[in-house]
Amino acid sequence: MAQAAAGVNRFYFVLGAAALAGIAVLVYQVQKPKAVSIPVNVTVLAADTAGFRGYFLGSDSAKIEVTEYADYQCPVCQDFENIQFPAVRQQLIETGIVRWRYRDFPLDMHPNARVAAHAAACANDQGKFWAMHDALYQHQAEWSPMKNAAAAFSDYAKAAGLDVSPYDQCMRDAKYAGRIQASYDEGLKVGVSGTPNFLIAGRLYTTTLPSDSIRAIVLRSVPQPILPTPTR
C-alpha cells in the first residue's frame, strides 16, 4: 500500500516536471522574436480575389493596360523598376496612355519574395502600396539575404508612414496569402515563365523590356492619333 502511494507520488512529480517543461517551451515560443512566413499553395477563396485584379497605376480611361508579373526579390525586376520604370511612368502612365497593372509572381527560388509581396499587400490596406513597392525594390540588396526580412519590411512600412500596428497584424495573419497565390496562379495560366514578364495588349512578353521597347509596343497597339514626343 505504502509502495503504491510512493509510486503515485513519484508519478505526480514526473507529471509536474513535464507540465513545467511544457509551460517553459510555450513561454519561450511566445516571447521569441516573431518571424513572419507566408504559406505557399494555399487554397484561394472567392473572397481573396473579389473585386481585386491587381495594383493599378494610371488613369481608368487609359487606352492600353500593361500587366507586369514581378517578384520583389528578383534582381532583373529591380533593374526594371529602378531604371526603366521611371521613364514608363513619366511617358506612358502619367500621360494617360497606359494603365499599369502590377501582379505578384513570387518565384520559389526566392525565399523572401512572398513575404515581400505580402508586405506590399498589407501596405495597400492603408493606401501605401506603391510607396512600399518602391521601398522594397530600392532596398532589395539589403533584405534579400535576410532570414527574417519581415522585420526590415516593418521598418520600411514605418518609414513610408504606415500605422505599424495594423500592418504587423496583417503580416502575422498572412491575410493576403490567398490573394498572392491567386496572382501567381493567374501568371501561370497566361504563360508567365519568369520575372519580369509583361502582358501588353493581349500578348505576353516573357522577358524584361527596356522602356523604349514598351513604348514602341504600346505605340503599335494604341489607336492613333498618339503619343507626344518625349522631351529630351
Add this chain to the structure above:
Amino acid sequence: MTRSRMAMALLCLAGLFVAVYLYLYKIGKIGTMVCGTGGCETVQLSPQSRFLGVEVALIGVIGYAVMLVLAFLALQPRHAGRSRPSNLLFLLSGGALLFSAYLTGLELFVIHAICRWCVASAAIILAIFLLALYDRRPRAVRPT
C-alpha cells in the same frame, strides 16, 4: 490499472500542450510554427481550421483539459477500483478520435497539406483511446 491511468494523464498533458501551441499560433501569439514541411501553416490558415465557427485548436485545448482532469481524478485512491473515470475517458477519447479522423481526412483530401502537430495530436488521442479501452477490461475479483 494505475499505470495505464498514469500513462493517460501524461498523454493528456502532452496533447494539451500541442493544442495550446496550435491555438497560440492561431491567435497570433507565435510568429512561425516549428514545422518541417510548412504544411502546418497552410492547415492552420485554411477555412477548415474552424469547426462550427470555433477554432479547432481551441476545441483541442478544452478537450484535452477535460480529459486531463478525468485522468487525474482516476488516479485518486477513492477511484482506484472504479471503472467510471475510464468509461468517461473512453467515451471522450472515442469522440475525439472520430473528430481527429475527420480532420485528417480534411488535411488529405481538401486542404492537401499535412500538419505534423495535428498528426501528433491524432496519435496521442489514439493512444489515450487504446489505454482507456485497456483500462475498462473486466478483471478477476481478488479473493479477500
